[in-house]
Amino acid sequence: MEKNKSIHIWLYVLLVAGIIAALIWGFTASKNAKAIEITNENQYNRAFHELVGYVDNIDTLLSKAQLTKSPAQLAKLSSDIFRQSAEAKSCLGQLPTSEVQLDNTSKFLSQVGDYTYVLSQDMINGEEISQEQYDNLASMNEYAATLKNTLSDIENRIYSGEIRISDVNSKKRGTVADAAGNSILEDLENVEKSFDEYPSLIYDGPFSEHIENRESVMLKNASDISQEDALIKAEEFLGNKGDGLTFEGLSENTAIQSYTFIKNANDEQISISVTKKGGYILSYLDSKNFGEEKLNIEEATQKASQFLQQNGFYSMQSSYYEKSGSIATINFAYVQDNVTCYSDLVKVRVALDTGDIVGMESKGYLMNHCERELSMPKLTMEEAKSKISTGLEVSGTKLALVPKDSMREVLCYEFKGAFNGKNFLVYVNADNGREEEIFLLIESEEGILTV
Numbered sequence: 433m434e435k436n437k438s439i440h441i442w443l444y445v446l447l448v449a450g451i452i453a454a455l456i457w458g459f460t461a462s463k464n465a466k467a468i469e470i471t472n473e474n475q476y477n478r479a480f481h482e483l484v485g486y487v488d489n490i491d492t493l494l495s496k497a498q499l500t501k502s503p504a505q506l507a508k509l510s511s512d513i514f515r516q517s518a519e520a521k522s523c524l525g526q527l528p529t530s531e532v533q534l535d536n537t538s539k540f541l542s543q544v545g546d547y548t549y550v551l552s553q554d555m556i557n558g559e560e561i562s563q564e565q566y567d568n569l570a571s572m573n574e575y576a577a578t579l580k581n582t583l584s585d586i587e588n589r590i591y592s593g594e595i596r597i598s599d600v601n602s603k604k605r606g607t608v609a610d611a612a613g614n615s616i617l618e619d620l621e622n623v624e625k626s627f628d629e630y631p632s633l634i635y636d637g638p639f640s641e642h643i644e645n646r647e648s649v650m651l652k653n654a655s656d657i658s659q660e661d662a663l664i665k666a667e668e669f670l671g672n673k674g675d676g677l678t679f680e681g682l683s684e685n686t687a688i689q690s691y692t693f694i695k696n697a698n699d700e701q702i703s704i705s706v707t708k709k710g711g712y713i714l715s716y717l718d719s720k721n722f723g724e725e726k727l728n729i730e731e732a733t734q735k736a737s738q739f740l741q742q743n744g745f746y747s748m749q750s751s752y753y754e755k756s757g758s759i760a761t762i763n764f765a766y767v768q769d770n771v772t773c774y775s776d777l778v779k780v781r782v783a784l785d786t787g788d789i790v791g792m793e794s795k796g797y798l799m800n801h802c803e804r805e806l807s808m809p810k811l812t813m814e815e816a817k818s819k820i821s822t823g824l825e826v827s828g829t830k831l832a833l834v835p836k837d838s839m840r841e842v843l844c845y846e847f848k849g850a851f852n853g854k855n856f857l858v859y860v861n862a863d864n865g866r867e868e869e870i871f872l873l874i875e876s877e878e879g880i881l882t883v
Contacts, residue, residue: 476597477590479526484583486520490544491580494573497548498566503555510548517545527597529620536627537579544572557866578626586619595619646839648688650801654710662691662706669713669743673702682708688798690714707798713743716792722758723785729753732760732787736780739789740764745778745797754879758784759791761879766797768804772832775800775841804833809843809862816845816860819867824849824858834859834868844868857882 493513500506521541524534547568551561589595595616657665659679667674677693680703689708695701700720707714727735733750740748748764749772755761759781766776777800781791809816813829820826828848833841844859855873860866871882 473596473598476527479523480583480587480590480597483520483523483527484580484587486516486523487576487580487583489516490520491573491576494544494548494569494576497551498569498573503552506548506555507552510545510552513548514545517541534620534624536630537624540572540575540579540627540630544576547572575627575630579623582623582626586616586623589619646687646799648709648799650798651688651707651709651712654707656708657706657711659691662708662711663693665706665711665713666691666693666704669716670702670704673718677702677704688714688795712794712798713792714794714798717781718788718790720790722783725758725784727760727782727784727787729755729760729762732782732784733762735787736762736764736782736789739780739792740778745794748778752880752882754881755784755877760784761791766801769806770831771806771843772830772846773800773804773841774832775835775839800835804841806833807843809845811845811860811862811865813845816862816865817847819860819865820847820858821851824851824856831862832859836868842868848873 490513493509493516497506497509497513500509521538524538524541551565551569555561586595590597597616659682663677663679666677670677673695676697677695680692680694683690683692683705690705691708692703692705694703700718702716702718704716705714706712733753737748737750740746745764747767749767751763751765751772751774753760753762761779761781764778764780766773775796777796779791779793780789782788783790809831817826817829824847826847826849828846830846832844832846834844834846835841842859843862845862847858847860849856849858855875857869857871857873858867859869861868874881
């Protein structure tokens with residue numbers, strides 16, 4: 433009897449101890465969760481406060497940019513705007529905005545720095561800023577001012593305790609009721625709506641509207657093919673390796689839509705994509721184990737060149753390559769009238785043990801290839817050479833179409849040469865003598881690359 437009583441007492445003590453431990457744990461967990469929530473809220477508030485400051489600075493700098501006539505002053509202002517817009521985008525990315533799309537706001541912050549930089553470069557190169565470009569600056573200034581005012585209003589409501597940024601996450605979980613006129617989500621949506629009428633900007637920069645909406649030049653007027661026809665194209669391309677391909681999927685939200693087929697057999701995995709328009713091979717990859725190298729780069733390049741001709745890629749010239757294990761990836765560019773068109777790029781993977789073609793990627797070629805109307809250069813090769821540094825010991829020269837960040841192609845003289853023990857490529861505009869690009873050639877046993 434006494435023994436049973438003792439057992440009951442111990443069970444009671446353990447039960448009480450367990451309840452106390454659970455309460456302590458619950459209190460500690462709640463306290464820690466609250467601390468984390470406060471920390472996150474403080475971080476959000478800091479990022480939002482800095483975002484307001486950067487947008488305010490952009491507004492001021494854009495006002496100044498509209499008044500300057502000095503290339504040096506515009507270069508300084510554009511550098512400041514570029515930095516402020518990059519910091520603003522960083523702050524925007526730190527906010528919990530997954531529940532609302534802020535694509536237009538982000539695009540504006542990207543374009544405002546990019547656009548002013550392009551204008552400053554034009555001015556440095558002796559070009560006058562047009563009235564249309566000044567109008568674009570004025571328009572950007574107006575949108576920056578509106579954005580600043582909208583963000584400042586939200587910041588005031590945050591500081592007054594009316595809204596909290598962390599409520600975005602709470603609303604996502606459904607734990608906070610959406611009170612009319614008291615929703616941070618609605619405020620952020622209003623920020624995005626302020627850019628509904630934001631005009632499209634076409635200019636010589638990487639964030640220009642025409643790049644975002646760019647279509648394939650080569651496939652523009654091609655007809656769509658079916659999945660069945662795409663499979664036939666893939667099987668014809670692969671020959672004996674094409675047996676047993678299965679459909680993987682259709683990529684749609686890309687510049688080039690394509691059907692992808694795969695094959696898994698023994699130690700070999702094959703993936704091949706065929707364009708929906710025109711039925712061209714977009715990419716091909718054969719992943720398998722490779723043996724000891726038997727071919728050198730010259731032999732591999734010859735194999736790749738023959739492969740391209742057999743598959744309808746004519747007048748292609750090899751440029752740079754990269755080795756990884758027993759695989760060589762060789763870049764080829766299209767040549768028209770002795771002008772190298774670097775945009776029309778095809779990459780070919782060659783197995784150095786057997787010489788088999790185990791990969792190809794032709795997106796650059798399919799996006800850009802066409803027969804260009806090439807004009808004669810206004811400068812002679814010697815005149816262009818006089819524009820580069822005398823320190824470069826030139827070893828080779830040719831004409832090339834060089835793609836800019838905006839995808840605009842510029843006819844240039846390409847000068848290959850050495851300086852201080854390193855090899856460089858210098859591109860000089862064949863019409864006005866402007867130095868367009870300088871690349872360092874990285875040459876090693878693993879390949880030749882440009883940086």
